[in-house]
Amino acid sequence: MRFLTALWCFVLLGVSPGLFAHTTGWQPAQHLRAELVSEYQTVKPGQTLQLALHFIPDEHWHTYWINPGDSGLPTSIDWQLPAGVTAGPIQWPTPQQFSIPPLMNYGFGGPTVLLSELTVPADYAATELNIAANVDWLVCEEICIPTSASFELTLAVAAQAIVSETAVDLINLGKVSQPNVLAVSGQYDIAGGSLSAAISGLPDIDFQHFFVRATEVVDHAAPQQLLVSEGEWILRQPLNTYFTGAPEQFEVVLVSASGQGYSVQLQVASDGAASSSPATKTVPTLWLVLLMAAAGGFILNLMPCVFPVLSLKALSIAGNTGSQQQQRSDALFYSLGVVLSFVALALVLLALRSAGSAVGWGFQLQSPWLVAALAYLLFALGLSLSGLVQFGLGLMNTGSDLTQQKGGKGSFFTGVLAVIVASPCTAPFMGGALGYAVTQPPLLALLVFVALGLGMALPFLLLAYMPRLAKALPKPGAWMETLKQLLAYPLYLSAVWLAWVFGRQVGIDALAILLCGAVAIAAACWLWGRWQMRRQGSAEPIFAVLLVVLALYVVSLPLPTVSTTTANAEQQHWSAWSPQRLAELQASNKPVLVNMTADWCITCLVNERVALNTESSKAALALYDVTYLKGDWTRQDADITAYLHQYQRDGVPLYVLYWPGQPAEVLPQILTPDTLRQTLERLSRQ
Structure with a gap:
């Protein structure tokens, strides 16, 4: 009956039904079928209608939202339409999360309907409407396949519009899958490395998570915070690695436990700024920055420039497994050395900046003289661990018969040394925290550096104050002498690296002088070790001190700077x-x-x-x-x-x-x- 009615309408309108169709039919592609469907099979001038791009991907495959997350590409439609006819943007359904650790992507699995609104002008005079669209999409599972397809659809134009009843359910599905637009708005701020938003007037719904429509604003894989405070929803998520700025206004989609989405517009807060400059007005901002700083300091322990020096502290802990009091004392002194060193670096950095110097994190290693001194120090510590000299016992705290005072000093200076050699490394989270610190008043900046130090010292504090962890450490024994000698080699490698840096800074001739100085340091350690064994006479210590002074003097002489970087750039x-x-x-x-x-x-x-x-x-x-x-x-x-x-x-x-x-x-x-x-x-x- 419906078919006869439609046929009779076509006859009355003078239109042949075989020439027009409300759908392009399925176009097969790799791991996905697609069709373009019209809400109406006959349209009239001045009308608006919905066009549906209908996807059915294979099981476990998905396409992407307008913000695809950490990877992927959104579907795009390039319309070719008659003059005066316009197509609106894609009306995106509520997306799903696709976790592929460490990435988080946003898109659609299963049947998906992307609606676009088509407007026919009132003065449209043709008897048919030719619609063409070139569509690009990316379909992914463990691999991703980019695909393009062209769709063509011809609709009749007459005085009366006729709905395509077979398309009604699909169009309604597309509308229902879209988030409900709420007549509320919220404010957001970029502060402390995170997006923070506050939304009032939301319905009484238990929201589970949210999607930020703007790309490269939030870290998609990072945990979200959603909480209600005095009737106001608070949303927080860390910023994206690629974040450079946020628009004045963008959409967030809040998702309920049932999966229904709710769209809310966010405006930049009146006292905030849509930029990457951290705000400093709220206490939560400061706490987030301090947390980032502590995390960065903790991760520094795993960086290659710090790990060799930590071998000194590892040896100290192994030697004190029988004394919990000694372990805690060492951990506190080590932490004090780390924190005070970070504070000292911060004070010097802030003082130089206030004087107009352009310096940043790691600025001290821009001095060739300091690089040479550190190379000598690590080389000498390695010789001590190898048994050539014993001057490092107090520093490294390896002897079980040392007094608590000497052990405290040793742990303190081990912390100082760890911070000095940590400066070439920038661990994750440190960049944002340091960038925040240098833009703040001095007291806040120092607080960030204190958090960095506490984060770096945290592993040793946990070992000292958590008995279960301490019990996992091996008992002191003869194996410690072998371990001590093995731990010398990371220090030698660190000294080699610093020598290479010195050579890159001031040239190959200066590197040769540095190596001669290293020979003098080795001779000084040998003389000092001989004197330690006999404890007789004073000539050997004097010569040893003179050799150390000579080694430091020769590398402090003015030397021509050779830029190997520029010399090799053409190659x-x-x-x-x-x-x-x-x-x-x-x-x-x-x-x-x-x-x-x-x-x-x-x-x-x-x-x-x-x-x-x-x-x-x-x-x-x-x-x-x-x-x-x-x-x-x-x-x-x-x-x-x-x-x-x-x-x-x-x-x-x-x-x-x-x-x-x-x-x-x-x-x-x-x-x-x-x-x-x-x-x-x-x-x-x-």
Whole structure:
């Protein structure tokens, strides 16, 4: 009966039903079927109607939301329509979460309906409406497959519009799957490395999580906070690694326990700023920054520049397993040494900045003399662990017969040394915390550095004050002598690394002088060790002191600086960075990768080896015609320091990718082999 009615309408309208259809029919693609469906099979001038892009992916496969999360691409539609006919944006359903640790993606699994509103102008005079659309989508499971398809649909145009009854259910499904738009709005602020939002007037619903529609604002895989305070919903989530700024207004989708979405618009708070500059007005902001600082300090213990020195403390703990009181005393003195060293570095850094110097985290290793002194110190400590001399017993606290006073001093200075050699490393979470600290009043800045120190000392405090952990440590015994000698080798390697940094700073001739000084240090340790065994005469200690003074003197002499970075740049796949060079490339609409690095930055060197200097990354740079600029902060450079401050960073590494027509992207501090390639692929599709 319905068919006869429709046929009779077509006859009355003078239209042949075989020429028109409300759907394009299914187009098969890899792991997905797609069709374009019209709400009406006959339209009239001045009408609006819904068009539905209908996806049915294979089981376990999914497509993406407008904000795809950590990876992926949203579906896009390029409409080709007659003059005057317009199509609105995609009306996105409430998305789902797809966790692929450590990533979190947003999209749609199962049947998906993406609606778009089509408007026919009132003066449309043609008898048919030709609709064409080129659609791009990405369908993923463990692998992702980009697909494109073209859809063509022809609808009759007449004085009376006729609904396609077979399409009604699909259109309604698309409408129901969209989030309910609530007539409320909230305010948000960017503070302490997190997005914080407050929304009033929400219905009495138990919201479980939320989606931020704006891309690269929040860290999608990070835990969310949703709580109600005095009738107001508070939403919090850490910022995205690539965060550079947030729009004045954007949408969040709150999701209830039943899976229903609710759309709310967020406006930037009147006393906030939609930028990456952390706010400092609220107590929660400060606590979040302190937590980030403590986490960064804790992770520093695992960084390669710190781990060798921690072998000294490991030996101390192993030697005191029988005395809980001694362990706690050592842990407290070690923590005091760490915290006070961080505070001292902060005071020097803030004083130099207030005097106009452009310095940042790790600034002390920009001094070749200090690098040489640290190389000598670690070399001498290694010789002590190898048994050549015993001057380090008080420092390393390995003897069980030492008094508590000596043990405290040893633990304290081990903490000092750990902080000094930690400065070349920037652990995750540290970048944001340090960038926050240097923009705050001195007392707040010092508080952040104290949190860094407490985080770094935390493992040893836990060992000392948690008996169950302490009991897991082995008992003292003869094995300790062997362990002591083995632990010398990480110190030797650290000394080699510092010698290499020294050579990169001041040239190969200066490195030869440094190595001669190392021989003098070895001779001084040998003379001191001989005197310790006999305790007779005074000539050997005097000669030992003179040799140490000589070693320090020769490396403090003025030496010509040789820039090996510039000398080799022509043979590399990168060019030297300068503000002028970057500005020229941006003015020419060239994609640019900027790498701010330093030879004393272990994290930087590892990233270059595993992620930037690989054949895969070189090929990606060449494929997308990206100019790779490298800034060398090994020695103080005011231009690089100013550039770091533009991105709220106080140290290296910093990786910034500029793509024409897109905001600058700050890449993660820890790069994977695929980070650069995947980022370039994503930007090239936008």
